[in-house]
Amino acid sequence: MNDLSDVIEADRAHVWHHLTQHKPLETNNPRIIVEGKGMRVWDQSGREFLDAVSGGVWTVNVGYGRTAIADAVHAQLVKMNYFAQSVGSIPGSEFAKKLIEKMPGLSRVYYVNSGSEANEKVFKMVRQIAHKKYDGKKTKILYRDRDYHGSTLATMSAGGQDERVMQFGPLAPDFVRVPHCMEYRAQWDLTGAEYGRKAADAIEEVILREGPETVGLLCLEPVTAGGGVIEAPEGYWERVQEICKKYDVLLHIDEVVCGMGRTGKWFGYQHYGIKPDFVTMAKGVASGYAAIAITVTTEEVFELFKDDPSDKLNYFRDISTFGGCTAGPAAALANMQIIEDENLLDNTTKMGERMLANLNKLAEKHEVIGDVRGKGLFVGAELVVDRETKEPAEEAKVGAVVAACNARGVIIGATNRSVPGFNNTLCFSPALIATADDIDEICNAVDEALTEVFGG
Ligand code: PMP
Numbered sequence: 001m002n003d004l005s006d007v008i009e010a011d012r013a014h015v016w017h018h019l020t021q022h023k024p025l026e027t028n029n030p031r032i033i034v035e036g037k038g039m040r041v042w043d044q045s046g047r048e049f050l051d052a053v054s055g056g057v058w059t060v061n062v063g064y065g066r067t068a069i070a071d072a073v074h075a076q077l078v079k080m081n082y083f084a085q086s087v088g089s090i091p092g093s094e095f096a097k098k099l100i101e102k103m104p105g106l107s108r109v110y111y112v113n114s115g116s117e118a119n120e121k122v123f124k125m126v127r128q129i130a131h132k133k134y135d136g137k138k139t140k141i142l143y144r145d146r147d148y149h150g151s152t153l154a155t156m157s158a159g160g161q162d163e164r165v166m167q168f169g170p171l172a173p174d175f176v177r178v179p180h181c182m183e184y185r186a187q188w189d190l191t192g193a194e195y196g197r198k199a200a201d202a203i204e205e206v207i208l209r210e211g212p213e214t215v216g217l218l219c220l221e222p223v224t225a226g227g228g229v230i231e232a233p234e235g236y237w238e239r240v241q242e243i244c245k246k247y248d249v250l251l252h253i254d255e256v257v258c259g260m261g262r263t264g265k266w267f268g269y270q271h272y273g274i275k276p277d278f279v280t281m282a283k284g285v286a287s288g289y290a291a292i293a294i295t296v297t298t299e300e301v302f303e304l305f306k307d308d309p310s311d312k313l314n315y316f317r318d319i320s321t322f323g324g325c326t327a328g329p330a331a332a333l334a335n336m337q338i339i340e341d342e343n344l345l346d347n348t349t350k351m352g353e354r355m356l357a358n359l360n361k362l363a364e365k366h367e368v369i370g371d372v373r374g375k376g377l378f379v380g381a382e383l384v385v386d387r388e389t390k391e392p393a394e395e396a397k398v399g400a401v402v403a404a405c406n407a408r409g410v411i412i413g414a415t416n417r418s419v420p421g422f423n424n425t426l427c428f429s430p431a432l433i434a435t436a437d438d439i440d441e442i443c444n445a446v447d448e449a450l451t452e453v454f455g456g
Contacts, residue, residue, distance in 0.1 A: 004044045007032055036064025039431055039438050041411075049406070052430045052442045053413045054284075058225065058257050058378070061284035062338045063431040069289040069334040076330035084324045085111055091329035098336060099296070102266045105275050108302040110295040111323035115256035115282035116150025118293040119219070122252050122278045123154055124318055125297070126217040129250075129304055132314070138216035142206060142249070145180040146227030146416075149219060149254055158219055161227055163422075176210055178203045180224070181232040184371045184382065185390065196235030204243045212247040217278075222268030225257040228416035228425045229373055229380025237272040250301070252278040256293070257378070260284030261339050261432050264349035264376035271375065277301055285332050292328025344432040351434045352376040358443035366450045368393055377434060380415070381426040381446075392424040397453055401426065404449035410442055 011030045016022070032044040041051050041064065054060040062069075076091055083089065096109040112118050123141055130138040143149065143158035150156065156164065157171035160180070165171065179187060181199035188198045207215050218240070224230040244251045251274070258268030259281035265271055267279065278301070282293035305316045339345065356372060359381050363369040370384030383393035383401070398414045405412045413427040426446065430438060450456070 004032065004034075008044065036060075038063045038065065039434060040064070048409060050410045050438060050441055050445075052405075052410055052428050054429050054431050055288050056411075056413070057283065058262065058429040059283040059288045061260055061262065061432050062287045062335055062342075062344070063433045066287070066289065066334075066338065068338065069287070069331050072330050072334040073290060073327045076326050080326055082324050082326065084319070084321070086319070089324070089326045089329065091326050091333055095329035095332045095336075098333065099294070103279065103296060105298065106279060106296050107299040108297050110297070111328065112293045112295065112320040113291050113322045113328075114150070114293050115254075115280065116152045116155045117320060118256070118280035118282055118295045119149045119155050119158070119252075119254060120152055121295040121318065121320075122217070122219070122280060122297075123158070125278070125295075125301065125305075125316060126250060126252075128316065129301070130216050132304060134213070134216070137213050138248075140174045140176055140210055140215045141217045141219060142176050142178050142203065142215060143219045144178050144221075144224075146182065146224050146230065147180075147219075147221045147254070148226045149221075149256075176206060176215075178206045178218075180227075180230070181236050182224075182228070182230045183233045184230075184373070192233060193235030196233035196237075197239045199232070200236050200239030200243060203240065204247075207243065207247050207249065212249070215247065215249050217250045217252055218244055219252040219254060221254050222258045222272070222274075223263060223375050223378060225378070226415050228382065229378060229427060231373060231375055232272075237269075237274050241274060250277040252276065252280070254280050256280060256282040257284075257429075258375075260287075260335070261345050261348055262376055262378050262429065264345055264352060266345070268375070285335065286328060287331075287335050289335065290325070290327040290331035291322065292325075292332055339432065342433065347434070348376040348432045351430075351432075351436070351439050352379065354436060354439045355379050355428060355443065358439060359446070362443065362447055362450070365447070366454065366456055368450060368454045368456075374428075377428075377430055377432055379428045381428075382416070383424045383426065392422050395423045398424050398426070400453045401446070401449045404452045405445045408445040408448060410445035412442070412446065 033041050035042045041049050127139055145160045147160040149158045154172045157175040159165045179202045183195050190198050253269045253276040255267050277298055279296045286292045308314050359372040368383050369381050370387055371382040373380055383398055385391040402414050414423050415427045416423055416425040
């Protein structure tokens with residue numbers, strides 16, 4: 001195979017793409033991305049795109065073509081590529097130390113391959129803790145409407161986006177949904193911190209209904225990602241923390257999307273003064289230069305698994321083969337170094353503010369923009385038919401806006417899979433290296449695309 005028509009043919013004949021309906025690909029060419037540099041990628045025909053979604057799913061935080069990461073991975077691989085994580089590795093130890101320096105209160109790092117897997121490890125730890133400490137009770141795992149935690153059966157059982165879960169049942173038992181905290185589509189006639197506290201109180205109601213002695217974990221995204229880019233209102237996190245403490249429920253923050261700088265701090269939870277018992281991360285950890293995901297927990301949780309060495313079943317009986325690949329932590333170390341050296345957290349905050357300001361300006365012109373929201377370089381614009389009723393814009397039209405941006409050389413996303421056919425939130429998550437010009441170019445494309453599709 002040496003030219004791209006062979007590649008396209010092989011793709012069409014053999015590759016099953018993720019989240020893709022394949023019928024249209026029988027007549028259209030699949031897109032093959034062949035090269036990337038900074039914020040830009042090029043497809044098989046040589047067309048250049050400004051990537052406003054960091055590799056489609058909020059992953060390539062430091063941008064494309066980073067030779068420093070490739071070189072670090074290369075050097076590590078030729079020295080020592082793999083050994084099972086039941087032993088240690090140099091980059092695994094070094095990255096764990098650097099990471100924990102950024103996460104006060106946490107102390108143990110468990111290496112795996114994907115965000116789903118990192119979350120599932122938490123669920124397994126919590127189930128084992130229930131058996132070790134609570135006589136087999138406290139096995140229930142609470143998750144929130146609109147949040148997403150992965151594609152495996154157990155993580156789908158914690159899936160708050162119905163479109164992703166439909167037709168995959170039966171799911172795993174003892175996963176219980178709590179209401180969302182989104183003020184834009186309010187469930188209670190309150191605003192601001194009162195709304196935030198009420199949304200947290202709704203979690204307490206679920207705990208009381210289920211019986212606090214049965215609930216082991218509350219699993220939340222710091223900013224809901226695929227569910228529509230949703231930040232909790234003021235007052236929410238403080239109450240959540242109180243409730244977890246009161247009922248002895250461990251708190252798990254899923255930072256698979258928000259982790260490693262995406263929101264302008266190393267981790268999303270660090271905006272809100274939360275003290276989690278578990279944090280999981282994946283996408284930005286190595287910016288897609290290697291597959292790596294991590295479950296982080298406290299020394300207190302870790303201690304529970306080593307208190308009786310005479311009991312052979314007492315430790316965490318779990319393994320992840322590719323958690324032992326050294327490419328992951330080697331890439332993660334270099335990735336973190338870039339974020340520090342280039343001051344990318346500050347840049348993310350500044351550019352995020354610019355993006356929000358630009359989109360709010362567009363909202364003055366385009367009635368269809370019902371809400372603009374986000375944190376750092378993680379921004380959403382929810383499209384509605386009517387600002388009063390907030391009826392969601394038609395999914396096909398939202399898709400047309402995404403396509404119109406594409407036609408202008410800008411790749412954006414649309415998300416919010418909580419209700420089937422309700423994918424009405426434009427989503428922007430450019431790399432943390434984005435410049436003011438990049439942000440303006442993205443927003444100009446959106447402006448033109450909205451005019452093309454909705455008029456005005
Ligand atoms: N948690 C969140 C918040 C996610 O957005 C995702 C992926 N989109 C996952 C977990 C699952 O990660 P992965 O696809 O790496 O399994």
